[in-house]
Amino acid sequence: MDRLRRSVVSVTAQWTYARPIDGADRISTHPEGSELVIEAVKTVRAGDPYLNGHFPGTTLYPAVFLLDGIRQAVGGELHRAPALGTHLGAADALGDWLELGQVVSVRVLRPMLEGDQLCLHIRVSAAGPGALRAALGCRRDDGTDVAKMTVELVRGGRS
Template sequence: MTAAVRELPFAAPLRAVDRVELREEADGPRLRASKLVTVDDPYMAGHFPGLTMLPAVFLLEGLRQAVAQAFGLVEPPELLQVRSARLLAPMLGGDDITFDVKVVPQPAGAAWALDARCARADGTPVARLKVLVGVPDAAEAISPPSKAPEPADGAPEIDHVRIRELLPVRHPMLLVDRVDAVDPGRSITTAKAVTGSEPCYQALPEGLSAAQYAYPRSLAFESFGQSAALLWLASAGAGVPDGVLMLAAIRGCRFAGGVQPGDTMRHVVRLEQLASGTAFLSGEIWAGTRCLAVVDSLIAVNRPQSAVGTAR
């Protein structure tokens, strides 16, 4: 059965899928969904102004929303793991993105392993995603590879004005407020304050639970990715050509715990390798002493804006 997506009863950056279909097939459930890329959606105008391009993290948000719709979940599902993700082509304004998703229900609770192939209407592949989505366990926790960053003290090392000069994103998609520490070629620590006035909370009805006000993990990961871009720029100096820094791949990303309005996320990103227009990074997302996510590997690439804007 195919159905238009109902109003979302939890915080989300945008309606990340327009229609969802769930079928029972010989090898198990299969989801099919679609999303039209349009500049009129919330957050989209701030993502590369002048170039309408769907952020890759909104594909992850789409899978979360498709699961919520298909299985009629009362409690909001979350991204639990991004086991692997490969981003193969940009998704530009007017593109109709389709999701073809093999679904494997997990034995322990309301969770589903998803193997998704995303493509444009003409069949051009844009992404291959292997993720775990489900209703999180309140006791979930992560053992991070390093300790929580020290609280920020004093003026930022890179302030918001300079961040705006460095990153080609704008409100509400600019998701780094300050850089507290940066060691070029090695690491960066940044901060993003979450407030109740974020666009993801605008259309929510009254009387929701704290879980439904959880800051979307897709946006938390986007904030981490922007922090990674700032580290790349600080590390490369004049070696970065004038282009678009784009997410190319993720491996081994694990989430635990939520962020509420009033919390401040802090990202610790480490540069593992930088070569030939490609950066390999890792790190964690924190709220105080709570580790919210561990990212084993994030790969970013530099692409000329002219090539991105005409890619079809």
């Protein structure tokens, strides 16, 4: 059994990840009390390779990409909120790589189509031990609400 355990550890230590899609074109961040507020902008482009064939005949931005956009934005901006980083726990071999620990709620209200500029407003706070809560409100540039999501993020996929 011990030999099997060593074998599993050596295999998992070699895993690598493909570069994810860019979850945002621009990001700005500011602390607000004990929370971190992230504003991100993503433009839906038909030429982006990840959209090819998602919904034939129409460029429709998949809502699951908003989930990854939250993960990327929080991981990339976490250094701006040291208290939240401390709450999350020490970085491991993956550094500030965050994973979805739990999807609390997802509501997609309108389609996100080619040319839409999506404005993501993410409010990050401490959740349970070793987790952060990120609440997303997403609007198109015309002010129309398109999605609301709340997730819990953990470091490196540990729950």
